[in-house]
Structures are given as C-alpha cells and as structure tokens.
Amino acid sequence: MEALADRSVSPSRAEKPSRLSLPVEGMSCASCVGRVERALAALPGAREVSVNLATGRASLAGVRPAEAVEAILGAGYDVPEAVTAVTVEGMSCASCTGRVERALLSLPGAVATSVNLATGRAELRHAAGTVSLAAVEAAVREAGYETVTAERAADTSRADRQARDEAALRRDLVVAAVLAAPVVVLDMGAHVFPGFHHALAAWLGAGTVPWLEALLATLVLAGPGRRFFRVGVPNLLRGHPDMNALVALGAGAAYLYSLVSVAAPRWLPAGAAHLYFEASVLIVTLILLGRTFEARARGRAGAAIARLIDLSPRTARRLDGDGERAVPVESLRVGDRVRVRPGERVPADGTVAAGESYVDESMISGEPVPVRKIEGASVVGGTLNTTGGFDLTVTRTGADTVLARIVRMVEEAQGGKLPVQALVDRITLWFVPAVMGIAALTFVAWLAFGPAPALGPAIVAAISVLIIACPCAMGLATPVSIMVGTGRAAERGVLFRQGAALQALQEARVVALDKTGTLTEGRPRLTDFLTVPGVSRGEALALAGAVEARSEHPIARAVAKAARAETGSLPEVAAFETVPGHGVTARVNGRSVAVGSRCQMERLGVDVAPLAAQAERLAGEGRSPVYLALDGRLAALLAVADPVKLEAREVVAALQARDLTVAMLTGDADATAQVVARSLNIEKVHAELLPENKVEALRALRKAHGPVAFVGDGINDAPALAEAEVGIAIGTGADVAVESADVVLMSGALTGLVEAVALSRATMANIRQNLFWAFAYNAALIPVAAGLLAVFSGPQLSPVLAAGAMALSSVFVVGNALRLRRAGGT
The missing domain is CATH 2.70.150.10 (Calcium-transporting ATPase, cytoplasmic transduction domain A)
Structure with a gap:
C-alpha cells in the first residue's frame, strides 16, 4: 500500500466529504476508542467525531480521508485498505486523467488514486469497505468517460482493445480523408491551376461550390469528427474542457464561421465572409491521422505484455x-x-x-x-x-504461476506513476483552460489591433491556438516510456515491480551488495583437504563427511556433499554432539571423530601445530579452515569457501564506470569479507553485520554519498531492502515473487543488476526528452499560432498546419519512447 501511495495523486484538491466512515483495526477497549476519538478530533475542521468499538468503525465530518487515516495510524491503530481498479475508455490527454483522478478522489473513503493515460488503467486506494466497484464506475462516468466492464475485460485483453480502437481510428481516418480531399481541391485548386474556380463555377454554378464544400464538411464533422464533439462538448459544458474540447471548438468554429459566410454573409462585416471549410475538415483528418499513428505506436509499446501472455x-x-x-x-x-x-x-x-x-x-x-x-x-x-x-x-496453475505473476507485476509497474509525473499533473490541470483563455485573448487582440476586416484573421488565430496546444504529448510523455522501459526490462530478465523504482534506481548514487548469494554463489564447497602423514585421505574424508552430514551448518553441508561425491555412501554415526560455534563430535565405526575450529581442537586437547601455518594461509585467502581429529589426534585440515561469482568483478567494474559507489555488506567475518572485497576491487566493506546493522550501514552510506540501492536475496535482507531507496532481489524464476524488493533479477545472474541500472537511466533520459519536447513545443508554438510572426510582417499560422503540428507532437513522444525497445545491455 505504501508503494502505491508513493506514486499516487494525493487528495489535497478533492472536496471534503460531508461524512466519512472508516474501519479501524486494533481497538480492544474503551481507552482505545478514546484514543482514536482524540486523534481525530484534533484534526483541523473535524466535527461530529464518533468511534464505535462494537462495529470497529470511526465516523466524522470536515476532513479528508487521507488526513483521517494518518491520524488513526498515528494513534497506533490500523485502517485496512483496498485497491479498486478499472479500465477507462475515452481518455485522450493529460487533462482527461486529471479529471478522472479528481472524480475518484471525491468518493468517501478515497485515499489516493493513479490514472495512467497510456494503459487506460485507473486505480483507487481507499479504506476497505467504503468504496464499491459500482461507485468507482459511476464516478468515472460522471467525469465523462466509460469503463470496461468485467465481462468485456474477461473476453478481451488490453491488446485486443487497443487493436479494436486502432481499427476504429483507421476507419474514421479513411472516411475523413475521402470526404476532405474534394473540399481541399475545391477550395485551393485555384492556387495550383489558374482559372480553376471560374471553370468550376461555369460547370456547377457560382453558388453551388460553397454549398458542396459545406455538405462535405458537415459529413466529416458529423461522421469521423463526431468522436471529438461527443466527448469534448459535454466536458466543456461541465466546465472541465479537454483536448477533445479544443478540437471541437477549433474545427466547429471554422465550420460555423464558414457556414455563416455561405448562408448569411450579411451577418458579417463587409469583406469578412471567408470560407474555412478546408481548415475544419483537415483539422479532423490530421488529428485522426496523428491518433492512428499514436495508437499503433502505443500498441507496440505494450507488446512486451502481449508476448509474455502468448508464451502460455x-x-x-x-x-x-x-x-x-x-x-x-x-x-x-x-x-x-x-x-x-x-x-x-x-503448460504450468x-x-x-x-x-x-x-x-x-x-x-x-x-x-x-x-x-x-x-x-x-x-x-x-x-x-x-x-x-x-x-x-x-x-x-x-493459473494466476499462481511464475508467468502470471510476472505479467501482473509488469502491468502494475506500467500502470504506475513516477514522482516526476506530479509536476506534469499540476501543470496540465490548468493547461486546457489556460489555452482557451489565450485563444480568447488572441481573438480580442486581433479584433482590436488587426487590419480590417479583422474578424476572419482573428478567428483563424484563435483556432490555431486551440488546435496547436497539445496536452496529449504531456500526458503521454511519462507513461509510454514506463510501458516500453518496464516491458523491455522484463524481456531482459529484470522485473520492476513498481514504476517508481525506475526513477529511484536512476537517482541512486550507492549500490550496496550483500555478499553471500549475491557476490558469491551462496553454495559453499570444499576447496582443500590436507592430511597429516599416515592418514588416508579417503578414510578421513568419509569419517568427516559422516559426522558433518548430521549438522545443518553450511560448512558442514559442503563437507558432507564432497565426501559423498568422492567416497559414495557414508558410514553410520553414533553419539553425535554439537558444540555451537565450535564444531561437532561423534563416534563412527568405533572411532572418536571431531570436526571443528581451532578452539574446538584446543578444548579437546588436540595439537594443531602441524597444520597451523596452512590454516593461516587458507584463512588469508578467504577460506574457512576446519580441523579433523581422529581418536584425539590431528588428522586433517579442511577448507571451505563460497566462490565468488564469475561475473561479479565485471559487474562491479561496470557499476563503478557509471559513477556509482559500490559497497559490500555481510554478516561474515571481516577477514573473509576483506579478501572477497579485494578480489572485486570494492573499497567500502561493512562486515560482521546483523540484519539491523545492515540498516544502520545503509543509513551511513546514504549520509555520505546519497540515495542507496541495496542488492540482496529478498528474504534474509528484508530490513535492508525496505530501508534502501530501491531494493533489488537476486533470485531465480521460482523466487520471483519476492515481496520485499522493488526490482527482481529473475535469472539470479548479477549481470542483471547492470541491465537494471542501464534501463532505468535510459528510461528516465527518455522521459526527460519527452517532457522537454512536450513543454518546449507548446511554449514555442502557441505564440506563433497567436500571430507573433504576423506582428513582424511574417505569415499567419494556418489552422491546418497547427493540426499537423499537434498530431506530430504526440507521435514524436510515442516514437521516441519506442526507442527504449533497443535499450539495455551491460
């Protein structure tokens, strides 16, 4: 739940509900009730506070749900939460997502929401039992959009719906282009062929051509262009205009002005009766062309999910x-x-x-x-x-399989929002109304200061401003990059369980790695077996392996495994005894056998001097020396080591080459840790750490260097994974559902870490490029559309060119995001 809150929209702009009822867990007596009531009553504006122990609910008025939940949590109790998700149809720009978010946040019990334009997915986090699916769907409809029902969602995948939408756009585009072409020829033919209009007037009649253009333009706007009016006009009437409203206003204004020029030219000032039918139909056609390209590209952006699903x-x-x-x-x-x-x-x-x-x-x-x-x-x-x-x-089977969980994780990551999106949301909230205001000021300025007759140029300039402004590109800049980046990562064996982890990993300045199982193989093995003169290696190894087979210690398992591999079956053991931290003793085949540390041997009175030098040498090489005594005499020296992964040195070097500080955290002895660190060129080593000590070490690294990414096994290192800005779990496919990690490297290969860093940096760079283009585009072209060039005797921007530029903006953003499909690599 916390992860969702990090990437969700807060309800700060939502209206305060008149009455709020929340479930409260953990109350057991009247004092609990009083504590919760006091916490809620202390909230600014809180009134009518009531807490019921029998029902386990708290009710109050005057505060937002998020504030009430925070107060209950602060009092030491819990508010169970749930997430309700729906697929929304009809959203076309960032202002659409903002409108849906505000509608969902107005529901009683709503805590936070996340609406993704690229995936069409809306998630509402709310107090459990306070919001129903029907209420969420009703709120979406009230905002002017439709939801995909459970039945349709079961019958069609997201890829199927995208294909259906693309086919509908393509059909409308063809119809619009066929009907618009004659309008363009009729209106602009004289620019190409002198005398064209005179010949046409002689053939059809002087008054027929304008009415023919009007008829064709009506068919375009009432047919393919209906999608813009059907959504845009109701939203405009609700006071929440979106991109569809801008298109509807622009194309509709050009159409109506032209219709008045044809049907009632006397209503217009002298010389102002101009026809802009070609602008109205080309606006619709070009924007449909852009949306068709955009839909196709967005389908390719989500292809990773489709490919994963098709694997089953x-x-x-x-x-x-x-x-x-x-x-x-x-x-x-x-x-x-x-x-x-x-x-x-x-199959499963x-x-x-x-x-x-x-x-x-x-x-x-x-x-x-x-x-x-x-x-x-x-x-x-x-x-x-x-x-x-x-x-x-x-x-x-089914939803429990690794593949199903992978698909679910990727979908959740693709549906999430990055922290950087919060700035975009704040801007786009007011963007469309601001554009409409600029268009109105442009119209008035042209009427006041433009050369007479100014009405026609004023309408052209206002329409150009309405059309060229593109919140679509702003809304798509982040989510499409997340879709492609997380999909590409999944194909490379890297699972970003949250979209926000992309940004967190890119911002990390330190990569702290656990040693065992991360930098090393995590499977200790017997590396050395030295016997004193007169002792048979085979017999000694069989006796040591038989005793160690009764122990659960990792070193003991390594010895037992090597003994079985070399000598076959192991003899029976009697009188087994373990001395924690020192070793084990037993009787095997009538002989007394002891395996353990130097301290164990000294405790038993065994002289280890004959092999002490070799033991010191092995310890200096990072191996763990263990002695074997038979019948009270030293028999052999064993050494066990956890080999460093073959790719570990290459990975550490690659991380350091990316200006990342690499540190190693381990619970092993300092001498062993230093040997491994030296072999990998890691300077910062924290050894002999308990799990809670690793958290302290991460805090120290953060204070010294900046944000930290921690890499561990996702289970034993759960506290450290939670403490780090981004937790990365090394695991195999069977361990993919590591709940404590933000990122999972499914192959277990450490090279996936470099892949994850490279993909996060590439994705965030791509998002920055998209946002720069979206905002710079509008900042540069809105003044041009308003007529800035005309002030300096330059040309006035045509609404047709404005429509083409607007469509190009969204296509550019999606096309740039698709470049991430080739990202990755060490």
Whole structure:
C-alpha cells in the first residue's frame, strides 16, 4: 500500500466529504476508542467525531480521508485498505486523467488514486469497505468517460482493445480523408491551376461550390469528427474542457464561421465572409491521422505484455488412466501429471517427474542458454522444451504461476506513476483552460489591433491556438516510456515491480551488495583437504563427511556433499554432539571423530601445530579452515569457501564506470569479507553485520554519498531492502515473487543488476526528452499560432498546419519512447 501511495495523486484538491466512515483495526477497549476519538478530533475542521468499538468503525465530518487515516495510524491503530481498479475508455490527454483522478478522489473513503493515460488503467486506494466497484464506475462516468466492464475485460485483453480502437481510428481516418480531399481541391485548386474556380463555377454554378464544400464538411464533422464533439462538448459544458474540447471548438468554429459566410454573409462585416471549410475538415483528418499513428505506436509499446501472455500454451497433454489426453491448460490442477514433448512450451509450473531435457528459460531470465532439467528439477510454465521429453508434476496453475505473476507485476509497474509525473499533473490541470483563455485573448487582440476586416484573421488565430496546444504529448510523455522501459526490462530478465523504482534506481548514487548469494554463489564447497602423514585421505574424508552430514551448518553441508561425491555412501554415526560455534563430535565405526575450529581442537586437547601455518594461509585467502581429529589426534585440515561469482568483478567494474559507489555488506567475518572485497576491487566493506546493522550501514552510506540501492536475496535482507531507496532481489524464476524488493533479477545472474541500472537511466533520459519536447513545443508554438510572426510582417499560422503540428507532437513522444525497445545491455 505504501508503494502505491508513493506514486499516487494525493487528495489535497478533492472536496471534503460531508461524512466519512472508516474501519479501524486494533481497538480492544474503551481507552482505545478514546484514543482514536482524540486523534481525530484534533484534526483541523473535524466535527461530529464518533468511534464505535462494537462495529470497529470511526465516523466524522470536515476532513479528508487521507488526513483521517494518518491520524488513526498515528494513534497506533490500523485502517485496512483496498485497491479498486478499472479500465477507462475515452481518455485522450493529460487533462482527461486529471479529471478522472479528481472524480475518484471525491468518493468517501478515497485515499489516493493513479490514472495512467497510456494503459487506460485507473486505480483507487481507499479504506476497505467504503468504496464499491459500482461507485468507482459511476464516478468515472460522471467525469465523462466509460469503463470496461468485467465481462468485456474477461473476453478481451488490453491488446485486443487497443487493436479494436486502432481499427476504429483507421476507419474514421479513411472516411475523413475521402470526404476532405474534394473540399481541399475545391477550395485551393485555384492556387495550383489558374482559372480553376471560374471553370468550376461555369460547370456547377457560382453558388453551388460553397454549398458542396459545406455538405462535405458537415459529413466529416458529423461522421469521423463526431468522436471529438461527443466527448469534448459535454466536458466543456461541465466546465472541465479537454483536448477533445479544443478540437471541437477549433474545427466547429471554422465550420460555423464558414457556414455563416455561405448562408448569411450579411451577418458579417463587409469583406469578412471567408470560407474555412478546408481548415475544419483537415483539422479532423490530421488529428485522426496523428491518433492512428499514436495508437499503433502505443500498441507496440505494450507488446512486451502481449508476448509474455502468448508464451502460455493453450493445451496440455495430461496423463491419466487412459493414457495421454489433450486438455485446456485452464483445467489443470495441482498434482496433475503432464507430458512435455520436444519443441513444446511447458503448460504450468511443476517438477520433472520422469525424463530429462534442456529447457530454454530466456523468457524469465533473459539468458539464451538452455538449462538442463533432470528428475526433481523445477520447471516454469511458458518456458520452451528444446531437446528431450519429460513428464511434469504440476505444482502451480493459473494466476499462481511464475508467468502470471510476472505479467501482473509488469502491468502494475506500467500502470504506475513516477514522482516526476506530479509536476506534469499540476501543470496540465490548468493547461486546457489556460489555452482557451489565450485563444480568447488572441481573438480580442486581433479584433482590436488587426487590419480590417479583422474578424476572419482573428478567428483563424484563435483556432490555431486551440488546435496547436497539445496536452496529449504531456500526458503521454511519462507513461509510454514506463510501458516500453518496464516491458523491455522484463524481456531482459529484470522485473520492476513498481514504476517508481525506475526513477529511484536512476537517482541512486550507492549500490550496496550483500555478499553471500549475491557476490558469491551462496553454495559453499570444499576447496582443500590436507592430511597429516599416515592418514588416508579417503578414510578421513568419509569419517568427516559422516559426522558433518548430521549438522545443518553450511560448512558442514559442503563437507558432507564432497565426501559423498568422492567416497559414495557414508558410514553410520553414533553419539553425535554439537558444540555451537565450535564444531561437532561423534563416534563412527568405533572411532572418536571431531570436526571443528581451532578452539574446538584446543578444548579437546588436540595439537594443531602441524597444520597451523596452512590454516593461516587458507584463512588469508578467504577460506574457512576446519580441523579433523581422529581418536584425539590431528588428522586433517579442511577448507571451505563460497566462490565468488564469475561475473561479479565485471559487474562491479561496470557499476563503478557509471559513477556509482559500490559497497559490500555481510554478516561474515571481516577477514573473509576483506579478501572477497579485494578480489572485486570494492573499497567500502561493512562486515560482521546483523540484519539491523545492515540498516544502520545503509543509513551511513546514504549520509555520505546519497540515495542507496541495496542488492540482496529478498528474504534474509528484508530490513535492508525496505530501508534502501530501491531494493533489488537476486533470485531465480521460482523466487520471483519476492515481496520485499522493488526490482527482481529473475535469472539470479548479477549481470542483471547492470541491465537494471542501464534501463532505468535510459528510461528516465527518455522521459526527460519527452517532457522537454512536450513543454518546449507548446511554449514555442502557441505564440506563433497567436500571430507573433504576423506582428513582424511574417505569415499567419494556418489552422491546418497547427493540426499537423499537434498530431506530430504526440507521435514524436510515442516514437521516441519506442526507442527504449533497443535499450539495455551491460
């Protein structure tokens, strides 16, 4: 919930509800009631405060929901929250999203909202039980837009709806172009062919041509152009104009002025009866052209989601008593056994029950090399079986599969808002009304100071201002880049679980990495086994492995694994005893066996001098030395190490090359940590840390260098992941749902960290480019449209050119965002 609040619009501009009722959790007695009542009554403007212990609810008037929730939380109690999401149709610019946000925030119980223009998704965070789906849909309709019903959402994916909208735009564009072409020819033919108008008048009659233009223009505005009037005029009447209203005003003004010039020219000043039918039809046609290109590009921007969804096969070969039978994937249940043949995609998450193969897991890891799968290995649904066949026992289906969770995470990230969007929202809230005001001032200025007859040029200038201003580009600048950037990241095996993590990672100045499992493989292994003269290596290793097999310590597991691999089965153990922090003892085959540290040996009276020098050398190399004693005498020295990942040095160097400070945080001994740090060229090392100490270390790094990104396993390092500006979890596909991380590197490869940094920087740079273009475009061209050049004897901007420039602005923003599809790489 906190993450959503970070990227949502606060309800500061929403109207205060007359009465608010909130659920409160944690109250157990009358003193609890009194505490909550006092906290709420202390809020400015609060009145009629009432808290009921039996119902577990608090009610009051005069304050905003967010303020009441904060007061209840501050009193030590909880307000359960819920998120209601709907898909909104009809939004075309940033002012549309602002209007929907304000409508949702006016609902009682609303805390924060996020509306995304690129995805059409609206999310409302509210106190649980205070807002229904029907209320959210009604608020959206009241704002002038429609929602996609649950039935339609189930029948059609977002990609299907985008394809449908693009087809409708393309159809309207063709109709508008066919009808507009004769108008342009009739109006402007004389500029190309001298005598064209005289020949046309002689053929059709002098008064027929203007009426023919009027008829065709009426068909364009009433047909393809109806979409602008249907949405724009009601919003204008509600006092909430949007981009559709600007187009409707511009094209409608040109059309009506021309119609008056044809039907009642005496109503106009002498010499002012001009025709602008071609401007009205070309405004509609060019804006439809821009929106068609924009819709196509936006569909390509969301292609990553579509590709992920398409990875899931439609059918599976389920094994039952009758043999092999093809069934829909939706009918699979946990425990079912399915057969996967070469070249087929795995239908669900599961484990290999029989057979062996190599599986291409690039869809979750970004790594192109197929992974060997043997009996007992985990396999992720949607991955591609390459060579052999195998039988799979299903462990997860439907929405619980890794692929489904990945799609859900990417959709949530794409639907979110970055903190930088808050500035855009504040500007666009007043942008359209400001444009209408500028257009009105332009009209008045031309009438007052323009050469007579000034009415025609005044209307042209006002229409140009209305049309050229483009809040569409402002609204799309951020969300389309997020869509493409997070989609590209998912294809590269990097999951941004929140869109805001893109900005947070780009702003990070320190990357702090956990050691075990992040910089190292996380699987200690036996690296050295030195015996004293007269001791058999095989026998000594078997005895040590037998004893260590009874221990759960990582070093013990490494020794036991190596012993099994070298000697086969291990002998039976009796009288096993563990000494915490020192080692273990037992009897094996009638012999006394002790494995442990130097302190353990000294406690048992065993002289370790013969191998002490070698133990010191191994410790200096970052390995953990362990002694073996048989029947009270030193027998061998073992060394266990957690190898550094092959790519770790390259990754650290790449991060440092990007001007990032790299630090290592670990709970291991300082000597071991320093060895690993030296091998990787990491200067800042914090060792022997408990989880809470890692949080303190992160705070120190932040104070010294700036915002911090922490990289860990997402479970043991949860406090550090939460403390950092952005938490990054190293995990495999099976561990993808790490709840404590903002970013998940699904392959488990550390190279994904460089990918994440590169993609976050590329995406934020792309957003800055888009915002600069959107705002600079309007700042430069609105004065030109108003007639600035005409003041200096230059040309007056035509509404047709204004429409073309407006369409180009949105297409440029979306096209620039699509460049992110090639971003990434170390």
